[in-house]
Amino acid sequence: MASSIKEQRRRLDDLPDELLVRIISRLLSSHHLHCCALVSKRWKDLARRVTHFCLDSSSPAAEEGLVRWFHPDQGSNLHFLEIKRFPRVRKNVCSTRWLGVVGKTVHSLSIWGTARLKFEDFWSSVSACQELRCLHIYADVGTTMTPPPLLNLLFCDIRRTSFTVSAMQQLLNQCTSLVYLWLGTLVTDPPGTSPLSSHSLDCLEIDDCGGGGGGDGGGGANVVLAIDMPKLRWLFISSVSMPCVELRPSTWNVEWVWLHGRVRYSGLSHSSNKLRSITLGNSFRNSANVMERVLPLLPILGGVKDLSVLVGDHDFQPRSFNLAALLELFQGLEVVRIARSSIKALSLDEWSNRKAPLVVHIETAYRSEIGGSWEADDVEFVWELLSSSDCVRLLDLTGFVYSNEPPDFQPQVPAAFEELSQAFPGRVKLHPLLFDLHPKCGMLTRAFATRVKAEPPYTAIQHWCKRMHSMETPAIESCAWQ
Incomplete structure (x- = not known):
C-alpha cells in the first residue's frame, strides 16, 4: 500500500508545472488547497498559482489568509472565484473588503449566501474587480448603493437580489459591454411605464416582476415594462404580476421569446422578420x-x-x-x-x-x-x-x-x-x-x-x-x- 502511494506521488511529481496547476485549480475547496501547499515547496509554489478557487470558510482568519495567498504582488493568477461561505466580521455580517485585493485578476465571480446574511461594502468591493467578465450572485446582497462601473462585464446572473427598475437601469448604464442579464426579481413602481434600455444586451431573462406595493404586484395591472434594446435577441420574462411588456421600435432584433400565461407582449411586430x-x-x-x-x-x-x-x-x-x-x-x-x-x-x-x-x-x-x-x-x-x-x-x-x-x-x-x-x-x-x-x-x-x-x-x-x-x-x- 505504501509503495503504491509513493508511486502515485512520483508520477504526479513528474507532471509539468502547468498541468499540476490546472489539476490543483479544480479542487473543491480552500481546505484542499491548503493541504496541497503542505506537500512540498514545489507544491506550495504551484498552489499559489491556481486559477480557480472555491472559498467555503467563515473563519475571520480566512480574510487575512486570502489576502496573503492571492495578493497580486505574489504573482496571483486567480481567474475564477466561487464563494460559498464568507469570512465574518460579526454575527451574520460578512466581510467583502478582501475582494478589493484578490479580485483584481478575477474574470468570474460566483457568490452564494442565505437571507440571514448581511454584506459589508459589497458593491464597493466588487468595483475593484475590473477584469470581471462573469458575475453570478445567488444571495441577497442589497441594492442600496449604485452598482459600480464594470466595463468588462459580459455575463451577469443575479437571482436572489431584488432590483428596482431605476437601479437596474443604473447597472446597465455602468456595464456598457454586458450581453447577458438574468434577474430574479425586478421591482416596478406602478402605475405607468417603466423604461429599461441597453445598447449592448443580447439576452434578458427576468424570473419575476413585482409591483412596489408588495409581493403580489401591488397595482402591477397598470404597469408597462418598456424595453429599448437594439441588440436584444433573446427575451425570457416569466412574471406573476407584469401584465404588459412593450418592445420599443428600436428593439427589432428579437429572435426568441418566452410566452408566460399572464404576460402580454406589445411591439413584437417590430421583430416579425427576426422571430x-x-x-x-x-x-x-x-x-x-x-x-x-x-x-x-x-x-x-x-x-x-x-x-x-x-x-x-x-x-x-x-x-x-x-x-x-x-x-x-x-x-x-x-x-x-x-x-x-x-x-x-x-x-x-x-x-x-x-x-x-x-x-x-x-x-x-x-x-x-x-x-x-x-x-x-x-x-x-x-x-x-x-x-x-x-x-x-x-x-x-x-x-x-x-x-x-x-x-x-x-x-x-x-x-x-x-x-x-x-x-x-x-x-x-x-x-x-x-x-x-x-x-x-x-x-x-x-x-x-x-x-x-x-x-x-x-x-x-x-x-x-x-x-x-x-x-x-x-x-x-x-x-x-x-
Missing part, C-alpha cells in the same frame, strides 16, 4: 389561455422555426390541448420540443392530417419522488405521434437525472422505446440517460446553453466561468435505455 423561436411556459391555466396569448401574434408566427412546449398538466384537463391545432398556426415550423410533463395535457386529434415535416424532441426529467418512470398513456402518445402520421421525420428522446437525486436512484426507461426504434427505423433517436445535471437545468436552459456555445457574441468570451462549463457536458452518461 425564430417561441417557448410556451408552464404558467398557462388551460388551452384557451395559451391561444389567448398566441393568437395576437399570428401575423408574425410565419418565421418561427422552433417551438418549445412546457405547459404543465396540473391545470389542464387530460388531452385537452390539441397539438395539431396549435402547430397549424406556425406555418414555417421545423422543430418542436416537448417536456414529458406536458404530454398528459396534449391531444393528437387530427394529427393524422398533418403533412409538414417536423423534428420532435421529448425531454424527460426523472425524479425519485414521483417514481421516475413513464406511464402507459404517455408511451401510447409517443407511439401515436409516429404511427398516425409521417410528418415526424425524427423523434429525439432524451432523459436526464438531476444531481440532487439519491445515488441509488435508477430510473427505468420504457422497453417500448427500443421497440419504437425498430418499428420506425431511421426516425427515432434514443439518447443515453444524462446524470448529474443541475436541478435548474430544464429544457429552456439547456436549449439556451447550446446556443451560448455556438453563437456570437458568446463564442468570443475568453473566460467562461465554471458554472457555464458545467452546463456543457454531463458528468456521467449511462446507457440505461432498456
